[in-house]
Amino acid sequence: MKGWWWKVLAVVLLLIASIAALRVPLAPGILNVSKLSLSPGPAELVITGYSTRFDDATQVLIANGGQYLCASRTKAIDATHLNAYFEVPAGMRDDSSYVIADGMAFDTPLYTDSLGSGMADNGCAAPAPRTKAFLFPNLNRLxxxxxxxxxxxxxxxxxxxxxxxxxxxxxxxxxxxxxxxxxxxxxxxxxxxxxxxxxxxxxxxxxxxxxxxxxxxxxxxxxxxxxxxxxxxxxxxxxxxxxxxxxxxxxxxxxxxxxxxxxxxxxxxxxxxxxxxxxxxxxxxxxxxxxxxxxxxxxxxxxxxxxxxxxxxxxxxxxxxxxxxxxxxxx
Amino acid sequence: MNPREVAHLFQLEVALDLRQRAAWGGMLLYVVSAVYVAYLAVRGTLGTATWNALFWIILLFAAFNALARSFQREDGGRQLYLYTLAHPRNVVLARALYNAATMVVLSLLSLLCYVLFMGSGAMAKADLAQFVLAVVLGGIGFAAVLTLIAAIAARAGNGIGLMAILGFPIVLPMLLLVMRTSKLALDGVAFSVNATYFGGIVLLDVITVTLAWLLFPYLWRD
Structure with missing residues (x-):
C-alpha cells in the first residue's frame, strides 16, 4: 500500500461521488401551476409536478397570510399531473397565494384579489412536513x-x-x-x-x-x-x-x-x-x-x-x- | 536595494534614451497614427463608454510598443557589463521607474492627441482630476506589469510577438480595473466611490513591481 494509497483513495472517492452524483434522485417538486391569479368563485388548477407521485388522495391546498384553503376535490391525471378544484372565498388577507401539493410549495405565488380580513374558519390545517429521504434539492431553472x-x-x-x-x-x-x-x-x-x-x-x-x-x-x-x-x-x-x-x-x-x-x-x-x-x-x-x-x-x-x-x-x-x-x- | 544606485541607473536610462530621440518619435507617431485611424474609422461622436474603451485600447497597444524596447536595447556584452557593475534588482527597479515615467508622459500625450481628434464630448460630465489620475495610474500600471514581461520576451530572443502573447492575459486585470475607474471618473462620481478602484490599481502596481524585483536576478544570468 505504501506510496499508492492515495491513488486507491482517488478511485474510491470518484466512484462514490460520481455514482451518487448521477444516481441520487432529485427531490420531487412542482414545475408549473396553470393559473397566475386567483379570484373569488370556483377555480380549477392544473398542477404539473416533477418526479412526483400524485394520486386522487393527494392533499392540495393554498396558503395565504398564515391561513389555508383546502381543495374541494382533486383528480390525478397521471403521476405528475393533477387537477385541483377550489371554492375561493372573498376576503383573503394577502395578495400572494402559494399552492402546496403533497407538502411541496410552488415558488411563484398566485396573485389574489378581493382582499379582506381573512378567510372564515374552514378546518383546513397546515400540511404535514414531508418525510426526508436522501435527495438532491429541486430548484427551478437548475x-x-x-x-x-x-x-x-x-x-x-x-x-x-x-x-x-x-x-x-x-x-x-x-x-x-x-x-x-x-x-x-x-x-x-x-x-x-x-x-x-x-x-x-x-x-x-x-x-x-x-x-x-x-x-x-x-x-x-x-x-x-x-x-x-x-x-x-x-x-x-x-x-x-x-x-x-x-x-x-x-x-x-x-x-x-x-x-x-x-x-x-x-x-x-x-x-x-x-x-x-x-x-x-x-x-x-x-x-x-x-x-x-x-x-x-x-x-x-x-x-x-x-x-x-x-x-x-x-x-x-x-x-x-x-x-x-x-x-x-x-x- | 541601494537608492543611490537606483538613481544613478535611472539617470543612465534617461541619458541613453535622450540619445535615441528617434525612438521617442516612433512612439509618438504610433499613438498619433492609431488615434487618426480611430478618427477616420469612427467619423462622428462616440458614447462615453465607447470613447473610454477606444482610448484604453490605443494606450494599451502604445504601451506594448513602447515597453517592448526597454530590454532590447542592450546586446549581450553590454548587458553583462551593466550587471557586473550594479545589482540586478537595482537595474530592474530603475528600469521599472523609468518605464513608469515614460508611460506617464506617453499616456498624457496620448490623451491630448485623443481629445484633439475624437473630441471631448464624452468628458462633459467628467471629474477631470480623477480622470487624469486614472490615466496616469493606468500608464504606471501598464509599465509595472509589462516591465518583467518585456525582460522575459527579450531574453527569449523573440521580440514583440512573444511579448504580446505573454503580456495580454497578464495585463488584463489591470486594464479592466483602469477602464472601470476612468469610466466612473467620466461619469463624474465622487472620489469616495472611486477610491477602492484607485487603491486596487496602486496595490496591483506595488505587487507586480515587488514580484519583478524578486524574480529579476534569476532572469539575467545565463
Whole structure:
C-alpha cells in the first residue's frame, strides 16, 4: 500500500461521488401551476409536478397570510399531473397565494384579489412536513443540472491545485536550477490545462441550460478565459526557447509572476467589481451555502473535489514519468 | 536595494534614451497614427463608454510598443557589463521607474492627441482630476506589469510577438480595473466611490513591481 494509497483513495472517492452524483434522485417538486391569479368563485388548477407521485388522495391546498384553503376535490391525471378544484372565498388577507401539493410549495405565488380580513374558519390545517429521504434539492431553472455541481466545480478546484503544484516546482526550479523540477512544473500545467478545458466545457453547457447562452461576459468567465490564455502562453514561451536551462528559468519566472496575478484576478478583482455577475457566489448571488440547507450536496461535493484533485495529481505524476522516459530515449 | 544606485541607473536610462530621440518619435507617431485611424474609422461622436474603451485600447497597444524596447536595447556584452557593475534588482527597479515615467508622459500625450481628434464630448460630465489620475495610474500600471514581461520576451530572443502573447492575459486585470475607474471618473462620481478602484490599481502596481524585483536576478544570468 505504501506510496499508492492515495491513488486507491482517488478511485474510491470518484466512484462514490460520481455514482451518487448521477444516481441520487432529485427531490420531487412542482414545475408549473396553470393559473397566475386567483379570484373569488370556483377555480380549477392544473398542477404539473416533477418526479412526483400524485394520486386522487393527494392533499392540495393554498396558503395565504398564515391561513389555508383546502381543495374541494382533486383528480390525478397521471403521476405528475393533477387537477385541483377550489371554492375561493372573498376576503383573503394577502395578495400572494402559494399552492402546496403533497407538502411541496410552488415558488411563484398566485396573485389574489378581493382582499379582506381573512378567510372564515374552514378546518383546513397546515400540511404535514414531508418525510426526508436522501435527495438532491429541486430548484427551478437548475432542475437536473444541479448534478453538474459535482463535475464543473471540482474541475476548477483541481486546476487551481495543479497550478499551485506547478508554481511550487517553478520556485524550486529557480532555487536549484534543476531541469527535473522544471519538467514537473510543465507536467502540472499540461494536466491543469486539461482540467481547465473540462471546466470550460461543463461550465458552458451549464450556462446554456440555466442562463440560455454558452458564454456571457462575466467577471468569473473572464477569469476562466484569462487563466486558459496565461497557461497557453506559458506553453508558447517554453516552445520558443531551445536552451533547456534558459527555458527552465524563464518559464519558471513567468509561471510565478502569472500565478500571483491570476490569484489576484480570480479572487480579488471580482470582489471589487462585484456589482454585475450571473455566476453563483459573485455579485451578491447566492452560492452553495443557500442552495444546500441540509448539507446533502456537501456530502457528495467534498469527496468529488478531493477525488478530482487526487486524480489530477496522479495524472501529473504519469505525465511526468512519460516525459522523463521520452528524455531518456532522446539521449 | 541601494537608492543611490537606483538613481544613478535611472539617470543612465534617461541619458541613453535622450540619445535615441528617434525612438521617442516612433512612439509618438504610433499613438498619433492609431488615434487618426480611430478618427477616420469612427467619423462622428462616440458614447462615453465607447470613447473610454477606444482610448484604453490605443494606450494599451502604445504601451506594448513602447515597453517592448526597454530590454532590447542592450546586446549581450553590454548587458553583462551593466550587471557586473550594479545589482540586478537595482537595474530592474530603475528600469521599472523609468518605464513608469515614460508611460506617464506617453499616456498624457496620448490623451491630448485623443481629445484633439475624437473630441471631448464624452468628458462633459467628467471629474477631470480623477480622470487624469486614472490615466496616469493606468500608464504606471501598464509599465509595472509589462516591465518583467518585456525582460522575459527579450531574453527569449523573440521580440514583440512573444511579448504580446505573454503580456495580454497578464495585463488584463489591470486594464479592466483602469477602464472601470476612468469610466466612473467620466461619469463624474465622487472620489469616495472611486477610491477602492484607485487603491486596487496602486496595490496591483506595488505587487507586480515587488514580484519583478524578486524574480529579476534569476532572469539575467545565463
Amino acid at each position: 432542475d437536473e443540472s444541479i448534478r453538474n455541481l459535482f463535475f464543473h466545480v471540482p474541475m476548477w478546484f483541481a486546476m487551481i491545485a495543479l497550478m499551485g503544484i506547478s508554481v511550487y516546482h517553478s520556485i524550486r526550479t529557480l532555487a536549484s536550477n534543476s531541469l527535473e523540477q522544471d519538467r514537473k512544473a510543465a507536467s502540472a500545467v499540461h494536466v491543469g490545462l486539461v482540467f481547465c478545458a473540462l471546466g470550460l466545457v461543463t461550465g458552458a453547457l451549464w450556462a446554456r441550460s440555466t442562463w440560455g447562452d454558452f458564454w456571457t461576459s462575466d467577471v468569473k468567465l473572464n477569469g476562466a478565459a484569462v487563466t486558459a490564455l496565461i497557461y497557453l502562453a506559458y506553453l508558447v514561451l517554453r516552445g520558443s526557447i531551445a536552451d533547456p536551462y534558459k527555458r527552465a528559468r524563464l518559464a519558471g519566472i513567468y509561471n510565478i509572476f502569472a500565478f500571483v496575478l491570476l490569484v489576484l484576478f480570480l479572487f480579488v478583482v471580482p470582489r471589487l467589481n462585484a456589482v454585475d455577475s450571473l455566476h453563483p457566489g459573485n455579485g451578491g448571488n447566492s452560492g452553495f451555502n443557500d442552495l444546500d440547507l441540509d448539507n446533502r450536496l456537501r456530502v457528495v461535493f467534498y469527496p468529488a473535489v478531493l477525488g478530482w484533485i487526487l486524480l489530477g495529481a496522479w495524472m501529473c505524476e504519469l505525465r511526468d514519468r512519460a516525459a522523463r522516459a521520452a528524455e531518456h530515449l532522446d539521449r
